[in-house]
Amino acid sequence: MKRLQIPIESTTLPNGLKVVxxxxxxxxxxxxxxxxxxxxxxxxxGRSGFAHLFEHMMFQGSANAPKMHxxxxxNSSGGLLNGxxxxxxxxxxxxxPSNALDRVLWLEADRMRALKVDDENLRNxxxxxxxxxxxxxxNQPYGGFPWLDLPPVAFRNWANAHNFYGDxxxxxxxxxxxxxxxxxxxxxxxxxxxxxxxxxxxGEGLKLAAKYFSDIPAGPPPxxxxxxxxxxxxxxxxxxxxxxxxxxxxxxxxxxxxRRTIEWNAMALLDQALHGGRAGRIYRDLVLxxxxxxxxxxxxxxxxxxxxxxxxxxxxxxxxxxxxxKTLAAFDAAIRExxxxxxxxxxxxxxKVKWRSDYYSTLEGGRGGMPRYGLMHLLACFTLFDxxxxxxxxxxxxxxxxxxxxxxxxxxxxxxxxxxxxxxxxPAAGNGKKEAA
Amino acid sequence: xxxxAATTAEMNSVPxxxxxxxxxxxxxxxxxxxxxxxIVLAESHAIPKFHGQLSFRSGNAAAIHRGVGLAEMTxxxxxxGTKNRTSRQIEEDLxxxxxxxxxxxxxxxxxxxxxxxSELAEPLLSLVNALAREASFPEPEFEREQRQKxxxxxxxxxxxxxxxxxxxxxxxxxxxxxxxxxxxEQQVAAYKREDLLQTYRDFYTPENALLVMVGDFExxxxxxxxxxxxGNWSGKKPxxxxxxxxxxxxxxxxxxVHVPGAVQCQILAGCPSITRKSPDWVPLxxxxxxYGGAFNSRLVMNIREDKGYTYSPxxxxxxxxxxxxxxxxxxxxNDVVAASLTEIFYELDKLxxxxxxxxxxxxxxxYLSGIFSMGLATQxxxxxxxxxxALNELPDDYLExxxxxxxxxxxxxxxxxxxxxxDSANMQIVLVGDRAQIEPQAQLFADPKIFDAQGTSLT
Numbered sequence: 001m002k003r004l005q006i007p008i009e010s011t012t013l014p015n016g017l018k019v020v021x022x023x024x025x026x027x028x029x030x031x032x033x034x035x036x037x038x039x040x041x042x043x044x045x046g047r048s049g050f051a052h053l054f055e056h057m058m059f060q061g062s063a064n065a066p067k068m069h070x071x072x073x074x075n076s077s078g079g080l081l082n083g084x085x086x087x088x089x090x091x092x093x094x095x096x097p098s099n100a101l102d103r104v105l106w107l108e109a110d111r112m113r114a115l116k117v118d119d120e121n122l123r124n125x126x127x128x129x130x131x132x133x134x135x136x137x138x139n140q141p142y143g144g145f146p147w148l149d150l151p152p153v154a155f156r157n158w159a160n161a162h163n164f165y166g167d168x169x170x171x172x173x174x175x176x177x178x179x180x181x182x183x184x185x186x187x188x189x190x191x192x193x194x195x196x197x198x199x200x201x202x203g204e205g206l207k208l209a210a211k212y213f214s215d216i217p218a219g220p221p222p223x224x225x226x227x228x229x230x231x232x233x234x235x236x237x238x239x240x241x242x243x244x245x246x247x248x249x250x251x252x253x254x255x256x257x258x259r260r261t262i263e264w265n266a267m268a269l270l271d272q273a274l275h276g277g278r279a280g281r282i283y284r285d286l287v288l289x290x291x292x293x294x295x296x297x298x299x300x301x302x303x304x305x306x307x308x309x310x311x312x313x314x315x316x317x318x319x320x321x322x323x324x325x326k327t328l329a330a331f332d333a334a335i336r337e338x339x340x341x342x343x344x345x346x347x348x349x350x351x352k353v354k355w356r357s358d359y360y361s362t363l364e365g366g367r368g369g370m371p372r373y374g375l376m377h378l379l380a381c382f383t384l385f386d387x388x389x390x391x392x393x394x395x396x397x398x399x400x401x402x403x404x405x406x407x408x409x410x411x412x413x414x415x416x417x418x419x420x421x422x423x424x425x426x427p428a429a430g431n432g433k434k435e436a437a
Numbered sequence: 438x439x440x441x442a443a444t445t446a447e448m449n450s451v452p453x454x455x456x457x458x459x460x461x462x463x464x465x466x467x468x469x470x471x472x473x474x475x476i477v478l479a480e481s482h483a484i485p486k487f488h489g490q491l492s493f494r495s496g497n498a499a500a501i502h503r504g505v506g507l508a509e510m511t512x513x514x515x516x517x518g519t520k521n522r523t524s525r526q527i528e529e530d531l532x533x534x535x536x537x538x539x540x541x542x543x544x545x546x547x548x549x550x551x552x553x554x555s556e557l558a559e560p561l562l563s564l565v566n567a568l569a570r571e572a573s574f575p576e577p578e579f580e581r582e583q584r585q586k587x588x589x590x591x592x593x594x595x596x597x598x599x600x601x602x603x604x605x606x607x608x609x610x611x612x613x614x615x616x617x618x619x620x621x622e623q624q625v626a627a628y629k630r631e632d633l634l635q636t637y638r639d640f641y642t643p644e645n646a647l648l649v650m651v652g653d654f655e656x657x658x659x660x661x662x663x664x665x666x667x668g669n670w671s672g673k674k675p676x677x678x679x680x681x682x683x684x685x686x687x688x689x690x691x692x693x694v695h696v697p698g699a700v701q702c703q704i705l706a707g708c709p710s711i712t713r714k715s716p717d718w719v720p721l722x723x724x725x726x727x728y729g730g731a732f733n734s735r736l737v738m739n740i741r742e743d744k745g746y747t748y749s750p751x752x753x754x755x756x757x758x759x760x761x762x763x764x765x766x767x768x769x770x771n772d773v774v775a776a777s778l779t780e781i782f783y784e785l786d787k788l789x790x791x792x793x794x795x796x797x798x799x800x801x802x803x804y805l806s807g808i809f810s811m812g813l814a815t816q817x818x819x820x821x822x823x824x825x826x827a828l829n830e831l832p833d834d835y836l837e838x839x840x841x842x843x844x845x846x847x848x849x850x851x852x853x854x855x856x857x858x859x860d861s862a863n864m865q866i867v868l869v870g871d872r873a874q875i876e877p878q879a880q881l882f883a884d885p886k887i888f889d890a891q892g893t894s895l896t
Contacts, residue, residue, distance in 0.1 A: 004484060026483065027814045028458035064449050068733075068742060075733035076800030077454060078807015097807050102452040109448075127745030127770075134701040135748055135768040141595040199458065214442050243698060244595040247588060277537070279528035288524065291581055294588040319588060350533040357535030357554050360484040364815060371814035432591055432890075 004360060010389050011206050015218040016190025020379050020389045021205030022197045030198040031372040032104050033093035035380035038186035039086045040164040041227050041308055049166010050174055052085040053129050054182050058092060060121040062111035067121060070107055077103060080370050088307040089384060095370035098199035109212040115183045119176055126171055133165050141244040145425050146251030146315055153238035154253050154421035159227040160309050188219030193383045197372045227308035235417040242425040246432035247294055248318055249425040252331060253311035254415055256300060260386065265398040266406040267414065268303055271312050272351045273343060275299035281334045282314055290330050293318045304378055307385045324424060338411040342404035355399050460810055462837060463819060466656040470664060472671050473644035477823050478659055479651045481816045485555045487652020488816040490824055491565055492548040495640040495675055498614035503632045506620040508542035510586065510628055511636045515540050517578035520571040524578055534561050544615055545758040546828060547640055555653045562666045569641050570670055579630045586625050593619060594890045597869045600694045601705035604867045608692060609709055609762050611684030642672025647827050651820040683760055685709060686865050691885040695872040695895060702774045702870035706781065707764035708860040713756045713829045719842045720854040721754055727801045728752050728788055729765055735784045746773045758829065763858060774868065775878035788855040792848035806840035
């Protein structure tokens, strides 16, 4: 069996900026990313959606690269760029032909040093974000299901439970002072990691990082709101009306063990047993065998990318003639099976092979046409959350050591009603019916 | 060594581009088995895995006489049983091989896509072989998938993007099979297992097939494995059907799909265009990139970054094997539908009237050639490019010469291309939204033909 070993160089600059470089000269392309340790969870109360709105503002202009220049400079170098807001991090990333590496480092350093935006930029991006919410949530069947529906039902700490895309009233209330204060608080070098992956010579990436970023002053350590949840003692349920879709839906979320524990490793393989595609027990039982559901999928989304409470979520769209009770009973039966007896060695071996294979694909996979997004994301999360980018080469071992009894153990301990939340999306009367002419 | 910081002057000005490194083209091995199976292999050693695709040069368009979407249904039921495996065994075998597999059909192609660990390549290829040759289409599985599909086709009629695409394709292609992107409930109910089997026997043959694999393997060894697995397969190329010519709609028309309660309007406008085989393909790709194909493009800068009408405007050329079409899409807030269309046409007409300034052209050419190289940097990206070249029968040096062709284009070429293909005067406009909110704005462009989500005319 071939083992993957990715060469990695890393350092921390005097201003606290962490730097991770993974040289690979196969193609003349380099992917660069900056991850700031700030996500939805830490945005201020009364400013729901702000972390994401702020991410948009980071493309609106910096000291030496006014609005449109940032995008134009990347695109015209033959590159792509994007950013995304997550629960615990916000990232900005670019893939460019390697002859544009200096330029991209300069651009990222410029906007880390000084954001330069005005009221018109903010109005413009507030409008853009509202259309983003409409196209992804408000005007789509099952929009926001379940990622926006579950948290307010499952969690009690505002950090975990609020609307991450933002209430429109909160988006409207955000002003330039909020933008600058958020920038000053969280967008400091000592709260970030810079990643350079691909066509850069060994040693060169660290030197370039120092050249462009070392004069940016560190800030005070950013405040950290504790996202811990009070102990849950009862099953939690909620209902949301489905405005467009024709099928009743439900999502069941179980709280999962803390990252990088033996229970977490076992939970990941339990997740694979339940949600691993068409061989997974949920799809097999509900769609293929009992034929109750039209869609049944889910799992622990982006398992390495969290640094706070999160859930394993199953998402089910079931046939209208099957009742909610019957559907949930079929789901519960699949869970009880995992608790009743340990899985066979054969099944566990299959799960481990698939887990390893999926992990390699994550490392190699790109996003939006940008190669090495997956490797970048894992290196960033291992650096910011675990202070150890080298985990990327060793983290598989914990999953490969899991035993059948450990999977049964976490099924019994975590897959209990008082550790879960359920949201039902019920179609409004008349959805999908023919319009009277 | 202490870090070397940049000087203030360096900090205040954009660094130039350093010398470009040449692209090292991945080594591509081409071969053909005696039974006609065409093979394209490329090495990529970033991870100990490989990606593959077994494609057949017949899709939904070639099966339309048996039913709309019948090739897609055939590909769906295909994975539910073979001579020696039940549906459950197939899925568990795949998991044990660390593999992902998909089977699907588009307008022109049916394909089994797969990815797995290099150390388990032969057993995965054997499973793909069984699906391509020994699928048994078990009756209960067919009936289950048919019931499943009935729910799916109801569901897709609640998605604005689907409704817009469906209407535009009907308008642009008329009686050509490309007009039908999805079956109705009645058409799904009329599917017969025997028709699936016949489609399978006709389409899934080595003479009709292309196998592309990219990954961590040694090509000559892989070629031997492929010969061992697929060598004794046989089967002829299916007869080709003659399809009617698409409609050439004249004049701007507006089609409104009424979705009560929609809080946004999905705009999709389009006109007939070309296939990848056309000599105008590269000039049109660059023209599109300037118009609305990149973040930095004119349309995105106008209606997103300047006016804030929409989150994700874009334009694209959609090539199929026989015909293509150009399209522009944007989901905009209800009160700016007319304003958005005005800007969409303003930017089209500007490209048709004025030559693109040289620096803007150079930027766009850099962009298109840059992202093209990036698309080859993952196993799945390279696979997709190699399959596109082979399935469209493009020249062998297509990938290698693409960037030079892009960079050779001049403003006059783009002006000619825009005038020929960005057919502003004959653009067909589809609007999906709440009639009460958007019909008066639609009226400003043409008297709209109005439909409900089921396709029933409301005018």
